[in-house]
Structures are given as C-alpha cells and as structure tokens.
Amino acid sequence: MTVLEASQTPGSICTGIARFDVTGRKLLLPLMTPLGTRFLAAAFRAFGVSAEVMETYKGLAYGREFTSGKECFPCQVTLGDILYHLEKEKERLGSAFSADRYVYFLPESDGPCRFGMYNKYQRLILDRFPEYRDIPIAYLSTQDAYAVAGLLPAHRARYFRRLAYVATIISDVMDRIVWRVRPYERRRGMTDAFMEVSACAMERLIEEVGGRRDFRALYRLLEDVASTARTFIDPRKPRRPRIGIVGEIYLRTHPDSNQDIIRRVEDLGGEVVDASIGEWINFVSYEHSRKLKRQCRLARRRGDRKVFREALQKLVVQEVENAWQRWRQNEVYRVVRRRLDIEPDHSIRSIERFLDQGRHFNFDVGTEAALSIGGALSYLHEGFNGIINVFPFTCMPSTMCSAVLKPILHEKRVPYLDAPYDGSYQPNREAALRTFIYQARQHQAAQGNGRHTP
Template structure:
C-alpha cells in the first residue's frame, strides 16, 4: 500500500501535524504517514544515513541530518511506536549492512530472515538496473537535444522535490509547455565530473550531484539550470553559493517552494526564466567561463610552524585553554576578542541570510580582524575546528576563506576535523592531553560559577573568582604545569562565597548547538537571563562533545576494520576518561551533579532517536531525557540557531518528550537580531516551573552547608 500522491489534503494535514520550522519535504512526511496509519499494520520508512560508498573521510555521501532523523521524529509525533519499521540505509561500506537491516525488518513482520535478505538483495539489484537504465535514457535525451538544437533545463533539486509534481506544483510539465526540455539532475553523466576540483569536503550526497550537474550545465550551451529549493534548507544555504560560482555568467533560475507557494506565481516565474535563457542562448557574445581553481573551496591542514601566528575564534572560555596548550607545544596563537554587534554588521553585508548564526558571527570575527590588520595580514593565518558533515559546521572555514578572498584578503585557514577526533593538528600527543585537561578544568570552573552565582553573598564575587582561577589554570597549561591544586583551591573559594541561608532555586539544564549555547554574545547571555528569572542552570559542557567525538572515532575505526587505529583510539579514550574523573573529583564538595558517560547519554537517546543519526541532536536528546528523568532537574532548555538542522530535530521532538515526562522542555531560536521573544519564553518557563513547585512537586535539593 502506497500513500497517495502529494495533494492539497496531504499538504494541509502535514502543516497541521508538523513542527512549524521544519522544511517543506519533512513536513510532507507527516501527511503521508498520517494518510497510511489507519489503513495498514506496518509502515516502512527507512532511516537514510549515507547514500553511497564514501570516498575518504571527506566525502561521506551523507543525507542531511533531518532526512536521517525524519522517521524517528514522525514516529513520536504520530504515536506510531513499533508499527513504524525503520531499516537503516547506509551504503558507506557497501550493501551488506543495509541488507541485514532490511532482513531485521522482515523478521519483525513475521518473515524468514533469509527471505528478507534475498528480497533486500533483489531490491538493490533492481535499483542498480534502474540507475543503468536512467543513464541510458539520459544519454538518449541529451543526444536528441543536441541534434534538435532545443534548450534543456536541468532541475537542480533532490529527487523528493523534483519528482513529486504535487510538491513542486508541476514544474516539469510547465517547462515542457513553455517549449524547453525538463531534465532531472541525475539524467546527466554526473560521474564524469571530479567534484574534488570544486570542494575539499563535498560530504552531502546531493551536494556532489549538484556540483557535478552545475559543471555539466555550465559547459553545455544548450543546458541551463533551475534550482528548486525549500525555505530553511540547511545544506542549500552553502551548496547554492558554490553552484552559482560554477555557473559563472550563465543564467541560473531558482524557485523556493513551501506549503504557501501558489501555482500561478510559479508559472509566472518560469515564463520569465525561459524568456531569459532563450535570449541568452541567442546572444552571440563570448562569455568568460569560470575556472575550477577560482571556485575551489578548501582549507589547509595545520602545520607546526613558528613563522605565522594562528588566529582563533573566542567561542567560549575553553578556547583560552586550547590556545595555551597550542602555545605550550610550539605554536603562536592569538585568541580574538569576544564577538560584538560589529561582527554581524559586517557579516550580514556579504551573506544571504540563510546561513546559520554561528557562521555569520565567526565570519564577522575574521572580517573585523582582516579590516583592522590588513597592513600586516601576512603575519597571520586562521585556525578553527571543522568536520566532514553532516552538519553545516564543516563548511564554515572553506566559505570563510572564499568570502575573504572575494573582498581581496588572502587569509589561509587551517582546520582540524571531528572525523579525525581533532588529532590531525600535528602538535603531538602532549597537546592532545594538555588541551583535553584544560577543557575539563574550565568545564569544572564554569559549573562552580553556575552553581554558586545565584547564591553569592556579594554580587560579582563568583564572576571575579572565575576569571582569577581561569587565568591561573591557563597560565599553568602554557607552562605544562599541573593544575589540580588550583581546582581544589577554586572549589573552596567558590564555596565560601555562598549564602547558605538562601533556598535552592529550580535547576534547569541547557543544551543544544555547541557554539550558540557556549557563546554569550550569540545567545544574548542566556545563563544570566535564566538566573535573572530565578533559576539555577547547568549547561552541557564542551567536554561532552569531545567525548562523543572520541566515542565515534573508535566506532568508525572498528567499522572500517582499522584495528590499529581502534586500539590507539581506545587507549586514548581511556586516558582521557581517567583525566576527567581525576579533575572532576576536586570539585565534588560543591558540585552535586555527576556528568553521565557518553554511552549513557546515547542510551537515553536511543529510546527516541537512533544514535546512528550523526549530529549534535543525539547528545541534546540524550542529555535532555537524562535531565527529565533526574529528580534534581525541573526542566530543559535547548538552543538552536535559526535553520539549524540538528536543532530542528530536537525542537521537533521536545514537546512530545516534555509531555511524556511531565516537565517543561522549551526550544529557543536565535538569529542575531534584537528580540524579546526568547526572554519572554524564558520568564514564562521559569514561572511555570516555580508554579509547579508551589503545587507540591518534589524539591530540587538544598545547597550543601559547611
């Protein structure tokens, strides 16, 4: 049984059921599943992780995080439970794992596993034959097009938009009616293009396809491109800029479609587009074609050198510890000032508005630095963390370099990527351990600050202590000296600040996108806003993300059967765990919240979202559920930049999880513009928690007395 074709009723039902800020394709999943749920025993909807065999770590062939998480989001929203069958599609290591996952689904439906394997293998073979036939049909279509002299319009869109006429309002039919040949993107010989000539990390599967298609279209005088995208599409906020660069002077159409789009408006825009490309094709002027080397996006590995000073973003306090560890191991480092309004004033002038807030804030960091130091810019190079997907974070550095180059600044940026567990910095094992210990120490200092500031005898005392002990720890790191005694002294000093007569405030956990939750400018000083509303908070530490990265690094090594890498990764992980426990022990006299292990967090996540969905969402869901189950916590706040894909996953599931555990879980969205909505939500959230406490909820604990 198949769901109906997308129609008005499906769209209306999708909008009614879905999380408001979801992209249009994800919203449609709600409507299609809802149309089936009362008609069938089971619904089959796969979790698509990687859509092809990965080509090195940098080309993972990822589906976007929302596509990965879609079945789990909708399962919770529609209460489908075990009736929703979710096999995992991950072709990164071939077909075997996917076949086994489909066999599991067959067994759940009561069929023999062997039969399930054979059916899965037959399905994969049918897909191969389809791909072969599609390539032949595409070649035939292009040959006929070239013989006839007719113009072709390649629809640069993912198949779930380009092939769904109900969702895209019949774009292909309209183009054909206007006298041009509509061509699906994957009818083109995409494998003939080396996408690595355009980007060093094309890690989304559809990104590679769009890059290759754009290159083919640009080179063929009879082909033109039409981008079909959706409001809030995360990957396209970066992919389309590269596609535009590849197209150069050639016209490129773009339609953004969502549930509000009207057919009449689409037809009008397509008519204008066809008129434009028809006129362009008739023009005889010679055009300047872009060169791949002028378009290329790529960064540099970190090379140990004393010649250049590395410029580092001040995302959070822990960056100072990392910079000190780098200096201790031979690098020269400049940590930039905290961001301010000038960051966004500059960045907003050269961005489209679709990029996430951390990208714009960090771009503003570099713009300020380059404008203020243009006369001696050759003394510096950038350094930042990165990744090979599936979040947009991995695109920051390469797009930063491109944006700066467009303004005339040659500013190389080095990156270290999470896929390598940030062990590709080339500063040696001493750096890794020293930086990790520094991060853990600053994490502990922040927890001491948040634990005591709401109860301090003298306003400002906790902040002053934090700065003092942070400075002492950073100085010790720079000299490669131990700092255990500094943490012990800090714990005693923070404890002395507290007025123990004050009642304990409701305790709230804050998680979400790591840059946003950690950067005071970007989140409008969220922690202080919560404290002003009468709450005590705990924020997911920076170390949580690193522990997750180390965990994934070990898992990936095992999956890749790289046993030497797995052994080294395991040993380093155990050493880091031991260091963390040693440093955290010094603060236990004041801190009564024990940080769960990554495996525990992922265990909580796995009840609602598969940990195989590789994004920050798996940590936020897991830590949020752990807080909801912990009687010491009164609620959860998750933060996300506007349009954040992992944040969208959390926001789409938070309301349901809140109803399950009978504790409030709110999501706050930030876009860098002045606003009061989040502050109002924080105050309402705090009042709700305090109201519940007055009605007899369990107490959240008391401050340990001397």
C-alpha cells in the same frame, strides 16, 4: 579555491585550508566558550605557538554583509570576528601589515551539519580581499576525532592534544563552579570577579607548565578555586529550580550569540547547567570508534585481511585514547567535587542508554541531536526542573531534537523551551523565559527538591 590535503608537508606555506605546522605564525582563534577558548590558546602557547583569541561579536555587521542569511548563525559571527580582527590589525600596523604572519584556526565537522562548510565558505570570502589571500585556514575535523597531526611537529602533536583536552575539561569545571555558586552568592558580582582572576591565573599556569604536562599543578589551582568559591554561597538562600541546557554547541556556549541566556535564567530565579564541551569531544571520539568497528566488521565479511588489520590497529589506538579521556575527565571532576557539589558530566554511554536502544533517537543518525536528546533525558533522570534547547535559527539537528523532546517532556510534565537565535531580539523571548521559570518553580515544588546543600 583549492582545499589542501591534510597530508601536506608540515611547515610549508599554504593559503587554502589545511593542516600544517602553525609554529612561527600568529594563530587566530574565534571565541566560542569564553574560558575554553582562552585555555586552548594558552595550550597552544605552551607549545610555542603564538595564539590569540579574537574579540567576538563586534564584527557581526561584516559577517552579515558577506552572507545571505541562509547560513547558520555561527558562520556569520565567526566570519565577522576574523574580518573585524584583520581590519583592526591593518589599522594598528599600517604598511607593516602582512597577511602571511597569521593563521586562522577554524575546525570543521563531517556529516550534514553546515559547520563542515564554514571554513570553505570563509576561505572564499577572505579570497575576495587581495590583502587577506595569504592567510591560511588551519583546521581540525571530527572525521578523525580531532587528531592534531600536522598542526605541530609530530613529536609534540600528541602531547599538545592531551594538554588541550585537560584544559577543556578544566574550563568545563570552572564554568560549573560559576553556575553552582553565582545564583547563591553572598554579594552580587563577587563570583564573576573572582573567577576572572582565577581564569587569568589558570591561563598563565597552563602556558607555564603545559609543555611538560604538569597536570597536578593545574589540579591544585583548580581545587583552590573550588574551595574559595564554595565560601561565596549563602546557605540561607533556598535551592533554585535546576535548568538543563542542551542544543547546538556554539550557540549554547557563546554568551553574545545566545543573548547571555544563562545569566538571564539566573536573574529570573533559576540555576543552570549547560552541556559541556568535553561531552562533545568525548562523543566525537566515541563515534570514531564506532566507525572503525564498522570498518572491521565490513572488512571481515569481505575477507579483506589487510583492511581489517589496519582498521583494528586504529581501533585499538582510539579505544586507548577514549579510556584516557574518561580517566582524565573523571580525575578533574573528582578534584573539584570533593570541595563543591557541582554537577558531574554525562558519559557518552549513559547518554546512548537514555535513547532507549534507538526508540527516541539513534547514534547512527549522528549530529548533535543525539547528544541533546540523550542529555536532556539524563537531566530529567537527575531531577532537573526544566530543559532549554538553544540553537541557531533553522538548525536541522536541533529542530529534530525539539521534535523528539517536546512530546516526551510534555508527557512527563517537565517544562521545555526552544530558544532559537539569529542575532535579532524577539519581543516574546522575555515573556517565554519568565513563563518557563515559573513552570520550573512549580515543577520543583511538586518534586520537593528545593533543599539547599552547599
């Protein structure tokens, strides 16, 4: 297998893993966060790319057939999704099926996380099927802070990235509207029904106005959604214990893979806030700035003026991008928070401060563990009544997170639960969740924070 370079000529035909102009093909996206992936697909469509979110979890048997079990669980899920989707396309189209009509979109990360190898491994699997060998894999990488250069023509790529970022933050906020309202809804099911209609409307609007980046139109719809959802809250219902979820990004946001843990915690009497997708994107951008700063320092020590200038120029561009992301994120949250008291998102700087200058963990180590540990301590500072760490079985960053958080939260008498998943149903999971929620209620009673503020 040849991994094609990101600098490949845009628009060229490739069957490996590369960044290339995906215009003119059907872009297949594996679902991760339900709203976020749908809105990302709508953002692609706003820029003329025929993007489709694949059905998820129905092809898990395919994923398991072509993996050994040592892989990270999301690798099995996403591999199953693409194989299942292609099989259904073959059945639907028959002899008209042609692999070169499709592009499989599968981002990656650098560092020790196995996620960085998903697209390489899945390329090998697709190549085992002669009819799938002509399906290229397009990717984004944390190595350059998810730069989209190459996926679209150069004059459109920057604007697409901005729309994709805002769409992601909007999906985060709509999730938080659901989590704030659903536990207290006047009639069971009304929140989910309304938010599905709202999500479809937001998808259509992103596709319609995204190309011209009319963010104000998106904000107006979002504000209307928050205003209506607020009326669903029954003020007679007391405030529940608040539970913060941290952990591996795919597992904590993919309901099928985590056995719908958010809804289950709500059924047992909790109110949940899950770490956002925006938090991860901001962390990747922040880490890219840190990397460029290190390059500047090293080049200056060596007296290499050329490398120093190049790194400094990239750093300035990245810092401007980081500032723009913070501004847009705050803007979106501000629109909704004047209508409904959803939880604000954690800034990356505040998360780093909660690591206590490296005493608990350090950003230099990298991985999601830094975010999970700092995010959990941020929840603690905000008065949350329990922390759940959701992750794939054998996940290294989340295992480190567990090792650090358990003694800290035990000392502070805050309930903590590890929730590893591998697709199996563990017989003690229900008992563990019930016990955890009972402890969270005790913590809430001891803190006296059960008042309801709609």
